Every structure is written in structure tokens, then in C-alpha cells.
Amino acid sequence: MNRKKDEMLLDVQDLHVSVDGTEILRGLNLQVKAGEVHAIMGPNGSGKSTLANVLAGREEYQVDSGTVRYNGLDLLELSADERACEGIFMAFQYPVSIPGISTAYFLRSALNSIRRYRDESEVDPIDFLEMIRSKVELVGIDEKLLQRAVNDGFSGGEKKRNEILQMAVLDPKLAILDETDSGLDIDALRIVAEGVNSLRADDRAIVVVTHYQRLLDHIIPDHVHVLSGGRIVRSGDKTLAQELERDGYAGLGVDDARAGSRT
Amino acid sequence: MTPEAIDSWTESVRATAQRLNKADDGLRGRREDALQRFQSNGFPGRKDEEWRYTPLKKLVNGPCHQLLPASTRIPVQADLPIEAAARVVLVNGEFQEPLSDFSSLPAGIKIGSLASLRKQDSGAIVDLLSSSFPLQDHPFQSLSDAMLDDGIWIEVSTECRDEVATIHILHAFDGSRGAGSAHVTGIIRCAAGTRLRVVEEVRSEGEVLGNIRWGVALAEDSSLDRVRVIRPGCDSVFHGTRVVQQGGSNFHDLMICAGSNLVRNEVNTIHSGPRCHVELLGVYAARGIEVVDNHTTIEHAVEDCTSREIYRGVLSQKGRGIFTGMIHVHPDAQRIDAKQSNDTILLSRDAEMNSRPRLEIYADDVKCTHGATVGELDEEALFYLRSRGIQLDEARRMLVRAFASEVLSGLDPEELREFIIAELEQCIPESGECAP
Ligand SMILES: Nc1ncnc2c1ncn2[C@@H]1O[C@H](COP(=O)(O)OP(=O)(O)O)[C@@H](O)[C@H]1O
Ligand SMILES: [Mg+2]
Numbered sequence: 001m002n003r004k005k006d007e008m009l010l011d012v013q014d015l016h017v018s019v020d021g022t023e024i025l026r027g028l029n030l031q032v033k034a035g036e037v038h039a040i041m042g043p044n045g046s047g048k049s050t051l052a053n054v055l056a057g058r059e060e061y062q063v064d065s066g067t068v069r070y071n072g073l074d075l076l077e078l079s080a081d082e083r084a085c086e087g088i089f090m091a092f093q094y095p096v097s098i099p100g101i102s103t104a105y106f107l108r109s110a111l112n113s114i115r116r117y118r119d120e121s122e123v124d125p126i127d128f129l130e131m132i133r134s135k136v137e138l139v140g141i142d143e144k145l146l147q148r149a150v151n152d153g154f155s156g157g158e159k160k161r162n163e164i165l166q167m168a169v170l171d172p173k174l175a176i177l178d179e180t181d182s183g184l185d186i187d188a189l190r191i192v193a194e195g196v197n198s199l200r201a202d203d204r205a206i207v208v209v210t211h212y213q214r215l216l217d218h219i220i221p222d223h224v225h226v227l228s229g230g231r232i233v234r235s236g237d238k239t240l241a242q243e244l245e246r247d248g249y250a251g252l253g254v255d256d257a258r259a260g261s262r263t
Numbered sequence: 264m265t266p267e268a269i270d271s272w273t274e275s276v277r278a279t280a281q282r283l284n285k286a287d288d289g290l291r292g293r294r295e296d297a298l299q300r301f302q303s304n305g306f307p308g309r310k311d312e313e314w315r316y317t318p319l320k321k322l323v324n325g326p327c328h329q330l331l332p333a334s335t336r337i338p339v340q341a342d343l344p345i346e347a348a349a350r351v352v353l354v355n356g357e358f359q360e361p362l363s364d365f366s367s368l369p370a371g372i373k374i375g376s377l378a379s380l381r382k383q384d385s386g387a388i389v390d391l392l393s394s395s396f397p398l399q400d401h402p403f404q405s406l407s408d409a410m411l412d413d414g415i416w417i418e419v420s421t422e423c424r425d426e427v428a429t430i431h432i433l434h435a436f437d438g439s440r441g442a443g444s445a446h447v448t449g450i451i452r453c454a455a456g457t458r459l460r461v462v463e464e465v466r467s468e469g470e471v472l473g474n475i476r477w478g479v480a481l482a483e484d485s486s487l488d489r490v491r492v493i494r495p496g497c498d499s500v501f502h503g504t505r506v507v508q509q510g511g512s513n514f515h516d517l518m519i520c521a522g523s524n525l526v527r528n529e530v531n532t533i534h535s536g537p538r539c540h541v542e543l544l545g546v547y548a549a550r551g552i553e554v555v556d557n558h559t560t561i562e563h564a565v566e567d568c569t570s571r572e573i574y575r576g577v578l579s580q581k582g583r584g585i586f587t588g589m590i591h592v593h594p595d596a597q598r599i600d601a602k603q604s605n606d607t608i609l610l611s612r613d614a615e616m617n618s619r620p621r622l623e624i625y626a627d628d629v630k631c632t633h634g635a636t637v638g639e640l641d642e643e644a645l646f647y648l649r650s651r652g653i654q655l656d657e658a659r660r661m662l663v664r665a666f667a668s669e670v671l672s673g674l675d676p677e678e679l680r681e682f683i684i685a686e687l688e689q690c691i692p693e694s695g696e697c698a699p
Contacts, residue, residue: 057649057650058646059646080646081649081655083650084651089651095647098662099669100668101662106648106661111652113651113652114652166651170651170652
């Protein structure tokens with residue numbers, strides 16, 4: 001096997017994905033190494049959330065062709081929960097609320113599931129409480145939120161911070177943040193970005209999916225990709241994001257107007 | 264229902280009524296009236312709106328018309344984790360003094376068996392029964408009245424105003440020596456300003472009909488908090504309650520039932536003074552070909568009262584649920600605030616729910632909301648849980664638990680709540696689809 005390929009944490013080759021018979025991703029390629037931060041930018045409806053969800057294992061999306069290798073595994077063979085146990089984490093663009101399950105219980109169940117998968121013992125409830133307190137501080141949310149039902153009645157900002165809290169607790173190898181900046185005011189954005197930055201690590205890759213450049217002022221990416229029409233049409237370093245900010249997607253020859261209504 | 268089947272029930276009822284009437288306990292009139300009603304009405308069929316979805320055929324055509332013989336055997340099941348001031352045990356409808364325990368009962372609470380009251384004071388029992396249970400055409404009430412033998416009465420006097428005692432009542436039905444039925448009457452009376460908590464448990468073994476009815480009278484500003492647990496493994500259970508609430512009184516009722524063949528639960532409460540509140544909560548599960556039928560009526564007869572009702576069911580395999588919820592706001596019963604909801608999760612395509620809210624509102628200044636939802640587990644929520652590493656089966660269990668715990672959240676102590684949820688979960692197959 002090619003040595004260089006072995007170093008990739010995530011290797012997406014010629015990925016074609018459709019929903020309800022409509023092709024959304026049309027030959028997407030993406031390579032991510034551990035330790036890197038990638039930004040995927042693109043107009044609304046270009047397929048950013050589709051990519052994030054396909055990697056997380058959402059079953060409504062049909063993979064028509066292409067391959068996804070992750071950490072030496074054929075990712076497409078794994079169920080959503082297996083992927084999470086293997087270290088993939090997606091912060092949802094629209095986090096789901098679950099009445100009747102407390103955030104703390106949810107987090108502990110998730111952590112224990114992952115630990116069981118890895119043949120590790122379940123976390124001691126007291127240790128868990130201590131651990132979670134430090135993470136709560138990191139993302140700047142009220143500890144009382146832990147006793148409330150998952151995302152139930154949370155403000156937009158609280159939901160997004162809760163996603164980052166989950167990321168901090170579950171300690172993934174590959175985190176995909178889908179529009180984590182949307183709906184955040186500037187202070188919340190800074191706190192979330194600081195939280196993410198503190199989770200940057202040599203053995204972890206982060207893929208930041210965003211429509212706007214502003215998050216990338218706080219989370220400086222190593223690589224920037226522009227997604228349009230279901231493909232990566234340009235890749236570059238952080239200056240590509242600045243170029244986009246200046247000239248807009250149209251300046252890149254990417255037509256924002258072709259975007260679908262869903263973001 | 265075959266005519267022969269009805270005949271065998273009528274025969275059985277008549278023979279029992281005649282035997283009991285020999286005691287000359289003042290109840291002959293009541294028994295004969297009920298026998299008459301039963302003889303002419305029998306069991307209701309599908310044409311009867313109140314019983315339209317309730318499958319009684321198997322019970323009626325089966326061998327349960329025989330009375331269960333006396334027994335002291337309690338079906339073995341884990342005990343509910345509760346601490347009670349008194350424990351009352353009835354087996355096959357008979358009060359069992361040696362198995363009961365009144366040693367920590369507060370002085371202001373009296374508990375006795377109807378059988379001994381019948382012997383001691385026939386005037387008192389006649390009064391008690393006629394105020395608690397008006398004679399009516401109702402198949403299971405008629406059976407109870409025609410064969411009225413034993414049961415329990417609980418009286419809370421103003422002496423124990425400052426205490427809230429918990430009484431644990433265990434109805435055991437032992438069909439281990441053959442099929443049959445038992446009929447139990449219970450009466451609770453709370454004096455003005457008193458509070459009582461009852462945890463009632465039904466266990467049964469074998470092919471039996473456990474027919475239980477309660478008459479409850481709540482005086483001004485009194486309150487009754489009742490938890491009923493119909494434990495898994497029961498065959499047929501009829502459980503009926505009629506409550507009369509005086510002004511300012513509070514009736515809080517929680518019904519839990521899972522893993523039994525056929526359960527019909529009827530609650531009927533009448534608000535006859537202002538500022539009453541009633542809370543009717545229920546959580547149930549049916550799998551296999553089990554049926555849970557909840558039938559409630561709230562009579563808002565006077566102004567300024569409130570009611571809240573939530574029944575939630577989880578149906579798997581070919582399990583069936585029925586909910587009929589009547590809210591009746593009488594003319595001039597102004598400023599009533601009534602909320603009703605009935606939510607169902609269907610875990611299989613073969614499961615079935617019939618939900619019938621019935622609102623009859625004859626006053627104009629009334630807030631009354633109702634809603635019924637029937638659906639599968641929320642796919643978005645399932646994916647969210649799975650995307651965090653939680654396996655499908657556990658994710659489903661968590662969502663079912665969440666659904667139930669919204670109703671059970673007020674159930675104390677926590678050990679009891681956890682026990683109930685765990686028992687409920689055991690009655691929900693991992694894959695809701697497969698055959699029983
Ligand atoms: N579940 C779905 N069903 C039907 N169409 C979808 C679904 N998800 C996304 N799409 C469509 O796919 C396209 C890409 O959507 P999405 O991946 O959400 O874009 P982005 O996140 O870049 O805004 C849009 O045209 C959208 O309408
Ligand atoms: Mg999107």
C-alpha cells in the first residue's frame with residue numbers, strides 16, 4: 001500500500017451521494033491528516049451538510065459510488081454508532097432536542113458506549129462529574145444545563161455550545177463541525193472558537209464546515225476547500241478564505257444563486 | 264359471545280349471590296338488582312360505543328366465570344421498593360389479616376375488611392355502598408355487586424391532618440389451581456383537610472379475571488395521591504374507580520401497566536365543589552397481543568376547577584391500546600382549565616392505537632386543550648444518539664424511557680420510579696416487530 005496514503009486519517013475518493021434520487025455530491029475528493037484543521041466553505045445548498053452527514057453515517061443519504069477510508073477502515077461499512085466509537089464526531093448544524101433525557105445522562109451513556117466498544121471499563125459517576133465540570137467551563141455554559149433535557153428549550157447558542165461540550169467529552173479523532181458558527185453572536189462565537197482551538201491536537205483532525213469566513217478568523221485552518229455543485233472546486237491555505245471574504249463566491253466563478261433553499 | 268357462555272356466567276353469579284344472601288347482611292336487594300342487570304345485559308359487544316374496541320370475547324367464552332377458591336398464595340414477584348405505614352393484602356378478593364400489617368398505621372386512619380363490616384354493621388355497609396357506587400348498568404360493576412362479599416374500607420379522619428401516610432394495597436389473584444374470577448370492592452373516605460397516599464399493586468397468576476372497583480369520597484380540601492401498578496403477567500384485569508371530590512380537594516392518580524393480557528382501566532371523577540384539581544396520569548406498554556384500555560371521565564360539574572390528564576403508551580408487536588377520555592364541562596361550570604393528552608409510540612406496523620378524546624363543553628368561559636399523538640420513535644433523535652456512539656437498541660430504549668419518564672417524573676421515591684421504568688422496559692421487546 002502507498003505509504004503516503006497510510007498517513008491519511010480521512011481519505012475520500014470520488015464520492016457520489018444522492019438523496020431521494022437527486023445527486024448531491026458528484027465526485028468529491030478530500031484528504032485529511034491527523035493534526036490538521038480543514039475548512040470547507042461553500043454557498044448554501046452546495047452539499048456541505050450532506051458531506052458531514054454522510055461521514056457521520058446518516059442512512060437517508062445514499063452513497064452511489066466512491067470510497068471513504070478512515071483510520072485504516074472502510075468507513076462506509078460502519079453504522080453511525082460504530083463510527084462514533086471509532087472516533088468520528090459531527091457537531092450538528094441543527095442539534096436535536098430530546099425531551100425526557102437529561103444532558104448529563106445522555107453524555108454519560110454516550111461516553112460509556114464508546115468505552116465499552118473499546119473494551120474499557122465504564123466511567124465512574126463521580127469521576128464523570130468532575131471531568132464534565134472542567135469541560136463545561138471550557139465551553140462556557142451554565143452547569144445547570146446538564147440537568148436539563150438534551151437541547152430542550154436551549155437557545156441557539158446553548159445548543160451550539162452543547163455540541164462542542166459533547167466533542168470535548170467524547171474526545172474524537174475526527175471532528176466535523178457543521179455550521180457551528182451560525183446563530184452565534186460575536187461573544188459566543190469567540191467562546192466556541194476558543195473551545196475548539198483548545199481541542200486542537202496532533203492526533204486529532206478538525207473539519208470546519210461554514211458558509212461564512214468569520215469563524216475562520218478565530219479558528220485558523222491549515223487548508224481551505226471550496227465546495228460547489230457537489231465537488232471541491234478549489235483548495236488552498238487560509239488566504240483562500242480571505243479571498244472568498246473579499247470577492248465572494250462569485251469572484252471564484254462559483255455561483256451562489258444556484259444554491260438550494262436548505263442550508 | 265355465545266349465549267352458552269353468558270348462561271354459564273349468569274349461573275355462576277346466581278349461585279354465588281344466593282349463597283351470600285343467606286348471611287342476611289342487608290345486601291340482598293343490591294345483589295338481586297345487580298343480578299337482574301347482569302342477566303339482561305350480559306357482557307357488552309362491539310356495538311356498545313363504550314366497549315367497542317375492547318376484546319372481551321376470550322374472557323367471556325373462557326372458564327373465568329367460576330369464582331376463584333380461597334387462597335393465601337401471592338404470585339412471586341420482586342417487591343415494589345416502597346415504605347408504607349400499612350400493608351393490606353387481599354388474595355382472590357379476600358382480606359388476609361395475617362399477611363397484612365397495620366402496626367405503624369397512624370391513629371387517625373382506620374382500615375377494615377368489608378366482610379367483617381358486613382357481619383358487624385349491615386346498616387353501615389349498605390350506606391357506604393350506596394353512596395360510593397350508584398347502581399348502574401355496567402357488566403363488571405354488576406358482577407361486583409351481585410357477588411359482593413369482601414373488600415376493604417379506609418377512613419382517614421381529621422385526627423391525622425398533619426400526616427401523609429402511605430398505604431400499600433396488594434391484590435393477589437391466584438389461579439394456580441384453576442381458572443376463575445374474584446371481585447373486590449374498595450372504599451376510601453378522606454375527611455376534610457386530610458391527605459392520603461395509596462400504592463396499589465395487582466399481581467396475578469394463571470387464567471383469571473381480577474375485578475377491582477373503588478369508590479372514593481374526598482371531603483373539602485383533602486387529597487389522595489394514588490399510584491396503581493398492574494404488574495406484568497396478569498391475565499384479565501378490570502379496574503374501576505369512581506371519585507367524588509368536594510371543594511378544594513385534590514385527586515392525583517398514576518396508572519402503570521405493562522405485560523398483562525387485557526387491562527381495562529376506568530376512572531370517573533366528579534368535581535362537586537369549586538377549586539378541585541384532578542390529575543390522571545398513565546403509562547402503559549402492550550406487546551404480543553396484549554391490550555390496554557383506558558377509559559376516563561372527568562365531570563366538571565362546578566366552576567373554578569382544573570384537570571390535567573396524560574396517558575402515554577408504548578405498543579410493540581401486535582399490542583393494542585385504547586384511550587377514551589371524556590371531559591364534561593357542565594353548564595355554569597365557568598373558568599375550568601382542563602388539559603388532556605394521549606401519546607403513543609408504535610414500535611411495529613402491527614401495533615394499533617384507538618384514541619378517542621371526547622369533549623363536551625357546555626360553559627363558555629373554559630380553557631380546554633387536548634391532543635393525541637401516535638407515531639414511531641423520532642428518527643432524528645435516534646440518529647443523534649447513534650452519532651454519539653449509542654447503539655440502536657440502547658438508543659431506542661433511551662427514547663422509550665424518556666417518553667415514559669416525562670409522565671413518571673413526579674413519582675417518588677426515586678427507587679420506585681427506577682423500578683417501574685425497569686419493569687416497563689422489560690415488557691418492551693428489543694425488536695418491536697417480531698412475533699410474541
Ligand atoms: N434530506 C434531504 N432530502 C432532500 N434533499 C436534500 C436533503 N438534504 C439535502 N438536500 C438537498 O441537497 C442539497 C445540498 O444540501 P446541503 O448538503 O444541506 O447543503 P449545505 O449544507 O451546503 O447548505 C440542497 O439542494 C438540498 O436541498
Ligand atoms: Mg448545511
